[in-house]
Amino acid sequence: MAHPKEVAGFKLGKLLIEGKTKQVFDLPEETGHCILINKDRITAGDGVKAHDMEGKAAISNQTNAKVFEILKAAGIPTAFVKIASPVAFISKKCDMVPIEWVTRRLATGSFLKRNPGVPEGYRFTPPKQETFFKDDANHDPQWSEEQIVSAKFTFNGLVIGQDEVDYMRNVTILVFEILEKAWGLRDCALIDMKIEFGVDADGKILLADVIDSDSWRLWPSGDKRLMVDKQVYRNLSTVTAADLDTVKRNFAWVKDQLDHLRPKVHHKVVIIMGSAADVEHCQKIGKAAKKFGLDVDMRVTSAHKATEETLHIMKQYEDTHGALVFIAVAGRSNGLGPVLSGNTSYPVINCPPPSSNLVQDIWSSLSLPSGLGCATVIYPDSAAVMAAQIIGVQDYIVWARIRFNQLEMAASLRVADKKVRNLSIE
Numbered sequence: 001m002a003h004p005k006e007v008a009g010f011k012l013g014k015l016l017i018e019g020k021t022k023q024v025f026d027l028p029e030e031t032g033h034c035i036l037i038n039k040d041r042i043t044a045g046d047g048v049k050a051h052d053m054e055g056k057a058a059i060s061n062q063t064n065a066k067v068f069e070i071l072k073a074a075g076i077p078t079a080f081v082k083i084a085s086p087v088a089f090i091s092k093k094c095d096m097v098p099i100e101w102v103t104r105r106l107a108t109g110s111f112l113k114r115n116p117g118v119p120e121g122y123r124f125t126p127p128k129q130e131t132f133f134k135d136d137a138n139h140d141p142q143w144s145e146e147q148i149v150s151a152k153f154t155f156n157g158l159v160i161g162q163d164e165v166d167y168m169r170n171v172t173i174l175v176f177e178i179l180e181k182a183w184g185l186r187d188c189a190l191i192d193m194k195i196e197f198g199v200d201a202d203g204k205i206l207l208a209d210v211i212d213s214d215s216w217r218l219w220p221s222g223d224k225r226l227m228v229d230k231q232v233y234r235n236l237s238t239v240t241a242a243d244l245d246t247v248k249r250n251f252a253w254v255k256d257q258l259d260h261l262r263p264k265v266h267h268k269v270v271i272i273m274g275s276a277a278d279v280e281h282c283q284k285i286g287k288a289a290k291k292f293g294l295d296v297d298m299r300v301t302s303a304h305k306a307t308e309e310t311l312h313i314m315k316q317y318e319d320t321h322g323a324l325v326f327i328a329v330a331g332r333s334n335g336l337g338p339v340l341s342g343n344t345s346y347p348v349i350n351c352p353p354p355s356s357n358l359v360q361d362i363w364s365s366l367s368l369p370s371g372l373g374c375a376t377v378i379y380p381d382s383a384a385v386m387a388a389q390i391i392g393v394q395d396y397i398v399w400a401r402i403r404f405n406q407l408e409m410a411a412s413l414r415v416a417d418k419k420v421r422n423l424s425i426e
Helices: 054-075 110-112 145-151 162-184 241-260 278-292 307-318 336-343 378-392 396-421
Strands: 015-016 023-026 033-038 041-044 049-052 080-085 088-092 101-105 123-133 188-199 205-208 215-219 267-273 297-300 323-329 348-350
Touching: 015 215, 033 054, 033 323, 041 080, 041 162, 054 080, 054 088, 054 162, 054 241, 088 205, 101 348, 123 145, 123 162, 145 162, 162 188, 162 396, 267 278, 267 307, 278 297, 278 323, 278 378, 307 323, 323 336, 323 378, 336 348, 348 378, 378 396
Parallel strands: 267 297, 267 323, 323 348
Antiparallel strands: 015 023, 023 033, 033 088, 041 049, 080 088, 101 123, 101 188, 188 205, 188 215
């Protein structure tokens, strides 16, 4: 295949790698970036079966971009930057970890061959995660985590040890669960999928490479007979032009369906403070909430001094939002949270502002009249997390941001633990 000199105004540097379905070029004028150019080529069986498929490169490019935009919205760190042309996209330059990370919800395909006795369709809860060493000559053998750690792969100064394997495993499962929830919006079952990671110049692990219809099994309505993924091509004993057209139509259908996988829940988190003096506390709540992608409003009113106005504000939001959470910020005798809770069917969270009398004042938030159900937290970030958990029941992007935040907290503890382990005691 001839090497182009320029794509969409980007001057290409040296060819970094060429695979069965893509080329990767350096971008000398875009430091730290490269460009991936898809090919009109479909393969199976480590390239033993291969055919040209006109238009596949463009379909793959758009599919990949749409998938990565969903994952980026969910907070997953990725190498993907943007589409550069109909068949190419810009990526951060990474040294690739030579492992395929596979997640399975149902047992099918190669898993059944490697695990005789397990019936097809066996459901893995939680999802099953497997790893395979990228080696076409040996058909990508399955590797254990112990093998990966023992290999001591080093990329851009980062040694892949147990902590790094734990991180990639957790991100792999989260990526699967995000896309599983996304495809669920179109009544499609994500059966299994594979992803890869790279390490950028700063030593950070990023989700990288390509995610398209070559990467997963996808069964509309959970029916294997309706599969719309690459398995259709793999199953062909002979391949005709009509067969390739069917595969191409399936891939195009998947690409188009991705436009409908974003949550359509119209949500709002309303922080209502009893006094403008509490605005700093409320801004802390709002800032923490926005990290989860929440849409936040702040209002000032008093349940004691302006009861009718308080209820009017509440009704305004009830009439215009599908997913709604009120956060009441009131000190001293907190009537705000209980009044809201007693007059709305939406959740209310009390988060009283800090004060020297907080220990005494907080009882007005905790000791509620019967029939009321507002929760009480002290810290602004706790109120934001609780609001995100409520909205996340209906919005998988918010749910995913919570999950990734939990993953990052665990990862930071492992980093701190590693430093402490290496400290000398004098």
